Amino acid sequence: MLYFRYPFSDQIFTTDETLVTKSVRFVSFDTNEILDFNGNINEVSLDEFSGNQIFSDTVPSVLNNFKEENEIDYLEKITQVINFAKENDLSKLVISRRKLVDFSNDKINLSQTFLNLSQSYPNAFVYLFVKNGKCWIGAFSEVLGKFNKKTSEFETMSLAGTIPVNEDWTNKEIEEQQPVTDYIANILKDYSVEINQSETYDHPSGNIKHLRTDFKAKIDREDLEKVISELHPTPAVCGFPKEFCRNAISEFENYSRSFYAGYIKVETDETIQYFVNLRCAEFFKNAALLYVGGGITADSSPDKEWQETELKAGAILKNLSFN
Numbered sequence: 361m362l363y364f365r366y367p368f369s370d371q372i373f374t375t376d377e378t379l380v381t382k383s384v385r386f387v388s389f390d391t392n393e394i395l396d397f398n399g400n401i402n403e404v405s406l407d408e409f410s411g412n413q414i415f416s417d418t419v420p421s422v423l424n425n426f427k428e429e430n431e432i433d434y435l436e437k438i439t440q441v442i443n444f445a446k447e448n449d450l451s452k453l454v455i456s457r458r459k460l461v462d463f464s465n466d467k468i469n470l471s472q473t474f475l476n477l478s479q480s481y482p483n484a485f486v487y488l489f490v491k492n493g494k495c496w497i498g499a500f501s502e503v504l505g506k507f508n509k510k511t512s513e514f515e516t517m518s519l520a521g522t523i524p525v526n527e528d529w530t531n532k533e534i535e536e537q538q539p540v541t542d543y544i545a546n547i548l549k550d551y552s553v554e555i556n557q558s559e560t561y562d563h564p565s566g567n568i569k570h571l572r573t574d575f576k577a578k579i580d581r582e583d584l585e586k587v588i589s590e591l592h593p594t595p596a597v598c599g600f601p602k603e604f605c606r607n608a609i610s611e612f613e614n615y616s617r618s619f620y621a622g623y624i625k626v627e628t629d630e631t632i633q634y635f636v637n638l639r640c641a642e643f644f645k646n647a648a649l650l651y652v653g654g655g656i657t658a659d660s661s662p663d664k665e666w667q668e669t670e671l672k673a674g675a676i677l678k679n680l681s682f683n
């Protein structure tokens with residue numbers, strides 16, 4: 361079962377699971393885990409959606425003996441990551457953690473949480489799924505790719521750097537977003553002769569904001585999957601150089617990111633869209649794990665990085681509906 365809502369829309373969609381056609385696909389960060397939702401994409405009315413509410417106690421899996429990384433451990437790890445970034449001259453390395461929400465004595469209304477997220481983040485792609493014993497919710501606005509089947513126009517964005525909405529950018533964020541922009545521009549130039557790159561501007565997400573640069577380019581339909589596989593994971597969620605950072609992530613994090621920082625592909629008659637799966641949580645019968653991370657550079661401060669992950673966790677946390 362899957363529900364989703366596109367950015368800037370009020371409509372809720374589901375897949376009818378009838379056809380062999382794959383319309384929505386969740387791809388994990390390491391691309392090894394794939395979850396397909398087949399069939400036509402159909403609209404669900406709000407009445408229908410609200411009449412069939414899903415609660416956390418129907419999720420089959422239980423989270424047992426999870427040891428949450430506390431602030432002291434995280435600060436120590438980030439100090440090591442900063443040194444590692446300096447030693448290896450990395451422009452950035454994205455490290456994440458999992459924040460635990462324990463609701464053993466309570467339950468969460470997942471449908472209402474979906475609606476709360478939709479209202480809080482108008483620019484986000486919002487989803488809720490329960491399938492094969494797994495349940496995830498997410499709401500974020502980063503686009504890995506949008507391909508228009510009629511015009512062959514491809515759009516993507518460089519999104520990185522995080523500060524509270526009322527603060528001013530520093531060099532640290534500017535230098536953190538630049539490698540993402542350079543990385544994308546460098547890939548697109550191999551697939552298109554004309555690339556349109558926007559100015560860099562503010563991208564709000566609730567009470568925080570990011571730096572964003574947009575790209576538009578005409579690409580061949582046959583190259584689309586190749587472009588996506590080259591783009592993913594961008595330095596916004598992994599780091600640069602890509603392979604080196606991928607390995608460093610598995611060393612430092614020591615857990616599977618699963619669908620966090622992976623992407624969601626949605627194909628319709630007109631478009632093929634790929635949304636980056638961030639500000640997301642994995643739900644169990646008794647608890648949720650909120651996946652949150654940030655780009656670490658030589659100029660990072662461990663305290664600020666911790667605060668950044670707390671702010672990002674708030675995106676889901678503040679919208680949980682306890683019942």
Ligand SMILES: C=C(O[C@@H]1C=C(C(=O)O)C=C[C@H]1O)C(=O)O
Binds near residue numbers: 454520570639656
């Ligand atoms: C890694 C996350 O977000 C990404 C990393 C950002 C950063 O490091 O500043 C900002 C936006 C996202 O591209 C996350 O939300 O967990």
